[in-house]
Amino acid sequence: MKISLQEAAKRLKRGEVVAVPTETVYGLAAMLDNEEAVKKIFTLKGRPQDNPLIVHISDLEALKGLVKNVPATFSKVASFWPGPLTVVFDADVTRVPSVVRAGLLTVGVRMPALQLTRDLIALTGPLVAPSANVSGRPSATMPEHVEADFGADFPVLDGGECLCGVESTIVSLQDEAWTCLRSGAISREDLAKVFGSEPQAQVFSNKPSSPGQKYRHYAPHCKLQLCASSEELWSHQASGHFDAVLGFSETKTLLPLFSLGLKGDFSENLKHLYAVLRELDVKACHNVLVDVDFEASGLGATLKDRLERAAKK
Ligand code: TXA
Ligand code: MG
Numbered sequence: 001m002k003i004s005l006q007e008a009a010k011r012l013k014r015g016e017v018v019a020v021p022t023e024t025v026y027g028l029a030a031m032l033d034n035e036e037a038v039k040k041i042f043t044l045k046g047r048p049q050d051n052p053l054i055v056h057i058s059d060l061e062a063l064k065g066l067v068k069n070v071p072a073t074f075s076k077v078a079s080f081w082p083g084p085l086t087v088v089f090d091a092d093v094t095r096v097p098s099v100v101r102a103g104l105l106t107v108g109v110r111m112p113a114l115q116l117t118r119d120l121i122a123l124t125g126p127l128v129a130p131s132a133n134v135s136g137r138p139s140a141t142m143p144e145h146v147e148a149d150f151g152a153d154f155p156v157l158d159g160g161e162c163l164c165g166v167e168s169t170i171v172s173l174q175d176e177a178w179t180c181l182r183s184g185a186i187s188r189e190d191l192a193k194v195f196g197s198e199p200q201a202q203v204f205s206n207k208p209s210s211p212g213q214k215y216r217h218y219a220p221h222c223k224l225q226l227c228a229s230s231e232e233l234w235s236h237q238a239s240g241h242f243d244a245v246l247g248f249s250e251t252k253t254l255l256p257l258f259s260l261g262l263k264g265d266f267s268e269n270l271k272h273l274y275a276v277l278r279e280l281d282v283k284a285c286h287n288v289l290v291d292v293d294f295e296a297s298g299l300g301a302t303l304k305d306r307l308e309r310a311a312k313k
Pocket of ligand 2: 130
């Protein structure tokens with residue numbers, strides 16, 4: 001159910017959860033300081049309790065109220081705000097409820113580029129918002145996707161189709177170094193340029209520094225089989241086991257093709273990715289071949305990451 005900006009603000013202030021657009025994907029938003037509303041998000045999504053939420057702000061002033069300190073390295077990436085970059089800071093634990101941080105001592109913060117989102121936050125204050133999809137499913141890039149997951153009556157602030165169509169890139173900052181915790185709408189290369197260094201390797205352990213990365217993600221109901229070359233794709237196709245191909249305009253196949261556009265136009269490909277993954281289920285595909293015969297550089301790395309995660313059993 002599409003609602004206006006004023007209505008969205010009113011409902012959020014009443015403690016309701018509302019789906020909101022951003023330039024990346026739709027988010028399932030609640031007020032930062034309303035723990036009951038934040039808990040509702042976890043229940044609605046079926047989200048594991050140990051997966052923290054990103055806090056969305058509309059101006060830099062708000063950052064000071066959420067974090068212990070702003071490290072000097074932040075100045076290197078400050079120009080990406082507003083925009084699809086989430087930065088992990090040491091949290092001011094008296095201001096950011098534990099349920100938002102999933103008990104961590106850090107908080108992920110971003111300032112969305114979409115004016116409509118910032119207008120809403122200006123009315124409500126900081127909003128926590130995970131992607132507006134049932135946990136594990138492809139993210140939502142249109143109001144219709146939110147309604148498909150949460151029902152036609154679920155309140156959605158309508159921002160049309162998301163500009164990026166893929167989540168924000170998440171980084172954490174050290175004194176002289178930086179770590180990329182999730183690839184996203186800003187490429188590693190663009191970040192390396194402003195930092196003047198390559199990212200530190202991420203250390204994975206039982207307690208990963210970005211908990212969400214350990215879960216199955218972005219997956220349609222159908223099974224995806226990744227093909228790293230056209231030969232692989234043709235030999236799988238010949239088996240008769242597959243009913244469709246997820247690929248690009250240039251992908252050669254005899255099966256129905258679900259296209260992400262021109263191969264190598266990665267921002268365009270990412271913009272359509274989740275809608276196309278959802279479309280595979282709408283069209284009742286069962287076994288789908290995926291063309292991953294492309295270079296994983298720039299935003300190609302984000303596209304490959306999402307396809308690999310979507311294909312995980
Ligand atoms: O583009 C986006 O980031 C979208 C829009 C709605 O803003 N949000 C989004 O939220 O993708 P979500 O919850 O689907 O993914 C957030 C990711 C999770 O993998 C979570 O583990 C990680 O951010 N995260 C959140 N807080 C963190 C923290 N303090 N330290 C490390 N990772 C954190
Ligand atoms: Mg998500």
